[in-house]
Amino acid sequence: MQIRKALITAAGRNQRTLPLQMLVDRDGTTRSALGVILAEALSAGIEEVGIVIHPGDQTVFSAAAGLHEQRLHFIEQTEPRGYGHAVWCGRNFTKDDPFLLMVGDHVSVSLTEASCARQLVTTASTQDAAVSAVQATHESKLPYFGAISGRRVPGNATLYEITEVLEKPTPTLAEERLVVPGLRSAHYLCFFGMHVLTPSVMALLDQSVAESTAVHLSPTLSELARQERYLALETLGRRYDLGARFGLLTAQLALSLAGRDREEVLAGLVELLAQRNA
DSSP states (O other): OOOOEEEEEEOOTTTTTGGGSEEEOTTSOEEEHHHHHHHHHHTTTOOEEEEEEOTTOHHHHHHHHGGGGGGEEEEEOOSOOOHHHHHHTTHHHHTTSOEEEEETTEEEEESSSSOHHHHHHHHHHHHTSEEEEEEEEEGGGGGGSEEEEEEEOTTOTTEEEEEEEEESOOHHHHHHHOOOTTSOTTEEEEEEEEEEEOTHHHHHHHHHHHHOSSOOHHHHHHHHHHHSOEEEEEOSEEEEETTSTTHHHHHHHHHHHTSTTHHHHHHHHHHHHHHHHO
16 A cells, blocks of 8 residues: 555634644744644655645645645635545545545654654555554543544554444443453543545545535544454554643643753753742
8 A cells, every 4th residue: 555645634613723833843943733744744755735724724824834835735625514524525635545644733743763654654554454543542531532442453562453433432432332452441542633544435425425414534434444454553652632721832842852952941841840839
């Protein structure tokens, strides 16, 4: 499987301004959150990027993309019909190709030399299957994420065969249907905001768009698991939701502590704590 295209969704009412926020990246360069996300995609060998935007946002997104603007294809989501619908809007861009799907309001920081996107794309290519990045997440965060159930792939501590996907389940429902052996108590495998998907997803979304006003991605992914091999990778990294409370601050700290200015940032934090406790 060759993954050369990425689709980034950024049209949501509460999402569309977050990719435009400025961050200092790991190399010390100030760039937009969109620029950080694009660099993540390109690190995985992506050559073309489609961005699903709200009508009228192309100018500001072009500016926020910086040097990567020439790689972009803008796709307008003219109706607010849900995340699944936003993905479906990119069907003419992805065509019959597998693609990396990312969200415009999440930044990831890898714990290894390979970026989270690179880990995911490499796994999808090796396994020749759709793969979603997941992260063990406490049940208190379940209202914010889709979650999966599955069984560990023999001989691989971080790879799972997905059997079911639920969107923002309650802790009670998660305990009934999403327990994965080996995870800590009250923890579930929740989506990371990053997937490699096959063209089958667009075919399934076609049906959902025709039948429903609100189109969600999780039911489509659950159906995908019934139709073909679909995996989850417990990525060696962390996701940071820019839209969460203190999300931008937390993402900035994570980028800084993973970058070249780590010692300076740590010294500043220690100084702030010392002043606070004085």
